[in-house]
Amino acid sequence: xxxxxxxxxxxxxxxxxxxxxxxxxxxxxxGLVSIIVxxxxxxxxxxxxxxxxxxxxxxxxxxxxxxxxxxxxVGVLTMTATWVGGGYINGSxxxxxxxxxxxxxxxxxxxxxxxxxxxxxxxxxxxxxxxxMLDPLQEVFGRRWGAMLYLPALAGEMLWSxxxxxxxxxxxxxxxxxxxxxxxxxxxAIAVVYTLxxxxxxxxxxxxxxxxxxxxGLWLAIPFAWTNEAxxxxxxxxxxxxxxxxxxxxxxxxxxxxxxxxxFGGLPWQVYFQRVLSSRTSKQAEMLSYVASFGCxxxxxxxxxxxxIAKGTDWENTDYGKNITSEDAKLxxxxxxxxxTPTAVSFIGLGAVSAAVMSSADSSVLSASSMFAxxxxxxxxxxxxxxxxxxxxxxxxxxxxxxxxSLISITSNSIYDxxxxxxxxxxxMLFPQLTLAVHYPDYVNSYGSIVAYFLGLTLRLLxxxxxxxxxxxxxxxxxxxxxxxxxxxxxxxLVTLVTLLxxxxxxxxxxxxxxxxxxxxxxxxxxxxxxxxxxxATTECKDNxxxxxxxTNAAFE
Numbered sequence: 001x002x003x004x005x006x007x008x009x010x011x012x013x014x015x016x017x018x019x020x021x022x023x024x025x026x027x028x029x030x031g032l033v034s035i036i037v038x039x040x041x042x043x044x045x046x047x048x049x050x051x052x053x054x055x056x057x058x059x060x061x062x063x064x065x066x067x068x069x070x071x072x073x074v075g076v077l078t079m080t081a082t083w084v085g086g087g088y089i090n091g092s093x094x095x096x097x098x099x100x101x102x103x104x105x106x107x108x109x110x111x112x113x114x115x116x117x118x119x120x121x122x123x124x125x126x127x128x129x130x131x132x133m134l135d136p137l138q139e140v141f142g143r144r145w146g147a148m149l150y151l152p153a154l155a156g157e158m159l160w161s162x163x164x165x166x167x168x169x170x171x172x173x174x175x176x177x178x179x180x181x182x183x184x185x186x187x188x189a190i191a192v193v194y195t196l197x198x199x200x201x202x203x204x205x206x207x208x209x210x211x212x213x214x215x216x217g218l219w220l221a222i223p224f225a226w227t228n229e230a231x232x233x234x235x236x237x238x239x240x241x242x243x244x245x246x247x248x249x250x251x252x253x254x255x256x257x258x259x260x261x262x263x264f265g266g267l268p269w270q271v272y273f274q275r276v277l278s279s280r281t282s283k284q285a286e287m288l289s290y291v292a293s294f295g296c297x298x299x300x301x302x303x304x305x306x307x308x309i310a311k312g313t314d315w316e317n318t319d320y321g322k323n324i325t326s327e328d329a330k331l332x333x334x335x336x337x338x339x340x341t342p343t344a345v346s347f348i349g350l351g352a353v354s355a356a357v358m359s360s361a362d363s364s365v366l367s368a369s370s371m372f373a374x375x376x377x378x379x380x381x382x383x384x385x386x387x388x389x390x391x392x393x394x395x396x397x398x399x400x401x402x403x404x405x406s407l408i409s410i411t412s413n414s415i416y417d418x419x420x421x422x423x424x425x426x427x428x429m430l431f432p433q434l435t436l437a438v439h440y441p442d443y444v445n446s447y448g449s450i451v452a453y454f455l456g457l458t459l460r461l462l463x464x465x466x467x468x469x470x471x472x473x474x475x476x477x478x479x480x481x482x483x484x485x486x487x488x489x490x491x492x493x494l495v496t497l498v499t500l501l502x503x504x505x506x507x508x509x510x511x512x513x514x515x516x517x518x519x520x521x522x523x524x525x526x527x528x529x530x531x532x533x534x535x536x537a538t539t540e541c542k543d544n545x546x547x548x549x550x551x552t553n554a555a556f557e
Contacts, residue, residue: 030343032176034351038213039190042206042355046194046362049205053198060390063199064131064370065278072284074204079275079292080299081207083110083266085360087163089214089303089353093333096307098326100243103255104307107300109262111293117267117276118289124438125273126282133273133434134375140437141446142523143379149433149453150371153270154401156426157368160271161361161405166330166412168357173331181410188406191362196395200278203362210356211299217337217352218302225309225340230317239312250478250485257487264493265427268434270367306336313340365405369397412467421467428460428489429453432497446523448504456496463488 053062061067070078088106095104130136134153138146165184172183194202225231236242245251266272279285310332315323318339324332337349373394378385385393432452436444463484464472472479476486508525510516 030347031338031350034347035172035176035354038351038355042209043190043194045209046198046202046206049202050194050198053201059387060374060394061131062201063391063394064366064374065274066199066201066204068278069280070200070204070275070278071280072288074208075275075279075284075288076291076295077211078204078207079114079272079288080295081210081360081363082114082269082272082275082292083296084211084214084299085164085363086167086357087160087360088300089218090167090330090333090357091163092300092303093307093310093336094329096241096304097310097324097332098329100241101304101308102243102245104300104304105255105259105262107297107304109259110266111297112263113266114272114289114293114296116263117272118286118293120435121267121273121438122276122285122289123282125276126279126285130273130277132277132371132374133268133270134371136437136441137433138375138379140441140444141433141449145446145449145523147376147380149430149449150376152425152429153268153371154368156269156423156430157271157364158401158405158408159421161364161368161402162408162412164357164361164364165406165409168354168361169409172354173334184406184409187357188361188402191365192398192402195362195366195398200274200366203366204278206362207360210360211295213352213356214299215302217349217356218306221337221341221345221349222302222305222309224342224345225306225336228313228318228340230314231309231340232312232314234308234312239308241308241311250480253478253485253487254483257489260487260490261423261427264431265423268426268430270371271363274363274367274370303333306333309340310336315339361402361405365398365402368401369394372397372401421465424465424489425457425460428456428492428496432456432493432500436497436500444500444504445507445525447507447525448500448502451503452496452500455499456492459495460489460492463492 053066059067083106088110092104092107125133125136128136134146134150137149140146141149165188166180168187169180169183172187173180176183194206198205226234232238234241245255275288276285279288310324313336315321315335320335320339324335328335333353334350337346337353341349373390377393378390382389433444433449459474461470462473463476464470464482466482472482472484474488476484476488476491478485511518511521511525
């Protein structure tokens with residue numbers, strides 16, 4: 001009771017301050033108080049986790065993987081939070097409202113990806129003692145080229161963070177009347193602060209608070225929103241919240257393409273493998289993946305229900321006063337909480353969800369920064385870098401990645417588009433490479449990886465991408481009104497996979513059969529891993545290949 005009275009008094013004081021300063025925004029003062037309270041709670045947990053690990057040793061493993069000491073309870077929740085964050089819940093509500101449940105593929109797709117990751121990757125990766133997802137790629141394809149595979153991983157992590165921050169900007173726009181720009185920048189700054197201090201340990205503990213906030217905030221709002229007088233019948237005959245694709249319609253090709261993308265494109269993510277590699281044992285890493293798979297799907301249920309409720313609402317009869325346009329569709333979840341629930345429920349729900357959304361931005365930022373510090377900076381440029389130096393490089397990368405993600409988020413109009421796109425390029429370019437490097441390393445090599453990388457990327461880009469403004473160059477079958485219904489993303493992934501195997505086999509045969517001398521093997525595929533002697537590009541090799549080679553690139557790593 002005392003805390004409730006204190007919050008009321010704080011709300012009244014903030015109202016006075018806003019009036020005194022002459023701000024012209026339509027500020028929801030209770031919502032502002034709620035945001036402050038929950039943000040401070042998340043920040044406090046993050047800093048407490050960092051303080052709790054003081055004296056544990058300032059090593060890169062400690063910061064990136066929490067000393068590989070994440071227990072079962074925290075492990076399950078932080079593994080679930082791999083996907084359940086701002087873009088996930090806001091994006092799911094948005095797509096149910098705009099296109100129907102049938103197009104809300106991320107919960108099922110990403111849920112299944114966790115189970116598949118647990119079965120095929122978790123034990124192998126944890127037993128190998130890797131630090132990042134790129135380690136097996138560098139082990140098989142060499143340090144320098146393996147580091148190049150960081151680029152699609154970086155793009156995916158930044159788009160994911162941008163989707164999260166975009167969801168947060170939308171929420172705070174509804175609550176506070178602030179611009180997206182201010183909301184996104186402030187929220188990113190808070191997430192960066194505790195990530196800089198605590199690394200994965202802070203991220204994991206804020207993930208626990210994050211999931212509880214999402215669970216409580218969404219489920220608390222649903223009964224009040226559903227029974228609001230402005231909400232009509234949600235029977236399918238009255239409100240088409242499920243969506244429909246006619247049998248035989250070419251759109252099923254697009255649907256299948258996106259579903260497969262979510263399932264297998266959800267695998268090659270450092271944000272997932274960071275949790276796997278931080279587990280105490282390989283068995284625990286596998287089991288956490290299975291449990292988190294169910295948690296991922298379950299946590300999407302309230303967001304889906306809110307999208308359906310929004311679909312069945314007569315928004316002109318609410319205080320919002322107008323129908324939700326396609327441009328405002330990303331605001332669906334916070335709008336339901338703001339205008340269809342009582343003030344007290346809105347206070348808790350909006351505050352909890354917005355704080356949880358803010359917290360979910362940290363994981364991808366830390367993941368991208370960890371890969372840069374370990375696989376690019378240390379493994380390529382500074383093999384003798386100290387642990388302290390690596391940590392400071394990672395912290396600098398945290399700031400850069402968060403800034404870039406904020407910029408992308410500010411310039412994008414759709415949360416779900418960012419959410420779906422982030423898995424697109426890692427699916428096409430990274431999934432085949434990681435799968436073969438982990439399970440069939442003797443069948444692939446650097447030459448196959450390089451050719452597959454560029455061929456798969458080129459084919460994917462030629463198919464066009466509306467979100468990025470890339471026009472369609474190749475019209476695949478069933479291309480209707482500028483929409484590629486043919487599963488060309490999966491085709492691009494398969495081309496990457498087959499090319500990687502085929503070119504790897506051909507180049508191996510070329511050197512094994514002596515069609516080219518081993519001195520031309522500037523990627524070192526004919527040498528053992530122990531043989532790290534630089535290979536010089538001889539005149540004979542240059543003549544056989546018909547090109548000039550830079551000796552600095554002729555070293556097997």
